Amino acid sequence: MNDLANHFFRHEYSRLVAMLSRRIGMHHLETIEDAVQVALLAALETWPRSEPPDNPSAWLYRVAHNYVVSELRRSARRAELATQHVPLAELEGSEEPQALLAGDVQDDLLRMLFACCDDALPVESQLILALKVLCGFDVREISERLFSTEANVYKRLGRARARLRELEFEAAPLTSSAVASRLPAVQTILYTLFTEGYLSSRADGAIRRELCEEAIRLARELALHSVGAVPQTFALLALMHLHLARMPARQDGSGGLLLLEEQDRALWDSMEIATGLEWLARSASGETFSRYHAEAAIAAEHCLAPSFAETRWERIVECYALLEQLAPSALHTLNRAVALAELQGPQAGLDLLEALAPPSWLAGSYLGAAVLADLHRRTGQAADAERYRGLALASAPSAAVRAALERRLS
Numbered sequence: 001m002n003d004l005a006n007h008f009f010r011h012e013y014s015r016l017v018a019m020l021s022r023r024i025g026m027h028h029l030e031t032i033e034d035a036v037q038v039a040l041l042a043a044l045e046t047w048p049r050s051e052p053p054d055n056p057s058a059w060l061y062r063v064a065h066n067y068v069v070s071e072l073r074r075s076a077r078r079a080e081l082a083t084q085h086v087p088l089a090e091l092e093g094s095e096e097p098q099a100l101l102a103g104d105v106q107d108d109l110l111r112m113l114f115a116c117c118d119d120a121l122p123v124e125s126q127l128i129l130a131l132k133v134l135c136g137f138d139v140r141e142i143s144e145r146l147f148s149t150e151a152n153v154y155k156r157l158g159r160a161r162a163r164l165r166e167l168e169f170e171a172a173p174l175t176s177s178a179v180a181s182r183l184p185a186v187q188t189i190l191y192t193l194f195t196e197g198y199l200s201s202r203a204d205g206a207i208r209r210e211l212c213e214e215a216i217r218l219a220r221e222l223a224l225h226s227v228g229a230v231p232q233t234f235a236l237l238a239l240m241h242l243h244l245a246r247m248p249a250r251q252d253g254s255g256g257l258l259l260l261e262e263q264d265r266a267l268w269d270s271m272e273i274a275t276g277l278e279w280l281a282r283s284a285s286g287e288t289f290s291r292y293h294a295e296a297a298i299a300a301e302h303c304l305a306p307s308f309a310e311t312r313w314e315r316i317v318e319c320y321a322l323l324e325q326l327a328p329s330a331l332h333t334l335n336r337a338v339a340l341a342e343l344q345g346p347q348a349g350l351d352l353l354e355a356l357a358p359p360s361w362l363a364g365s366y367l368g369a370a371v372l373a374d375l376h377r378r379t380g381q382a383a384d385a386e387r388y389r390g391l392a393l394a395s396a397p398s399a400a401v402r403a404a405l406e407r408r409l410s
Helices: 002-024 026-049 056-074 078-084 108-116 123-133 139-145 150-167 176-198 209-224 231-245 270-283 291-304 313-326 330-344 346-354 366-378 382-395 399-409
Strands: none
Touching: 002 026, 002 056, 002 108, 026 056, 026 150, 108 123, 108 176, 108 209, 123 139, 123 150, 123 176, 139 150, 139 176, 176 209, 176 231, 209 231, 231 270, 231 291, 270 291, 291 313, 313 330, 330 346, 330 366, 346 366, 366 382, 366 399, 382 399
């Protein structure tokens, strides 16, 4: 049942929340989240003792819907329910609950991502709400991905939910102008969803392919929509496919992470690379150049290099410099230092980082410590290398990441 739990809590959870929120209203979001969890727990308790239903999704939907209606009736809203909610009898005999799709964005989950990105909520709260409610992230995972504290995530999540209740927020069909204004936030959410799948912050697994595939599915839906069909979305899809292409070679037989220079490039998926390059070519239309273009270009350089040693590091350094201009971040500077060390030697990378005043989130992260440990090791500064190595290993988010760092930094 562990596999069942992982599948339903990560896939069905978000889908059910999206469907129920559309039908019942997002101002009942907390009740809906409770209902979905009750349905999933009921499945874990009853299905092992009997045959699972022919349509598990429909079974879960009915249980969750019944719970929500029951809770709202207990809140003495019978008259309102009579006009707002579909009678439960209509669900009987239906193999799959009918999703009343809006004309603007033809996917319940994607529509709800746009709904969460309402301008009435601060940008960071939009992202936290969407990752928690619709992507199934827990608070620790969100804090890792957003380089924030768990306490701050809890506060922002509570404020966002309270704001939705104040607004009597509904996930009504969105106009084209609303979709266009919220598009950058939705792209950021899909990027974050993919990133968590590609290198997870969870202790029990460094790679979560199902998150990557869901991010790609939603990004493709976005790219096929008239408002979402813009160069930034195409570049985001290119980035995702190019990263996914290398995934088969990122783990050894025991599930351990393999560094880029350790990977068997014969295992890279040539079809995914071709798909990524097609989307990258489409993204070149017009004069737009976004952070997704720069990151996709970096991923393409890695995919097209015959070997690690033959990588065009000068192009990667240039792309990271562009990325720093488009989306200034100490993390991009850190990555440019890594590429510069491959191009000009480890001292050049250290020289670049000397001018960097790392923000608190990077100073406490394994990422910065690992890079400094590696560069100091390669320049023969053993004491500094060992100090940063200890910091990196102590703050590694999972055993798989820690093992990869130990190999690299030894």
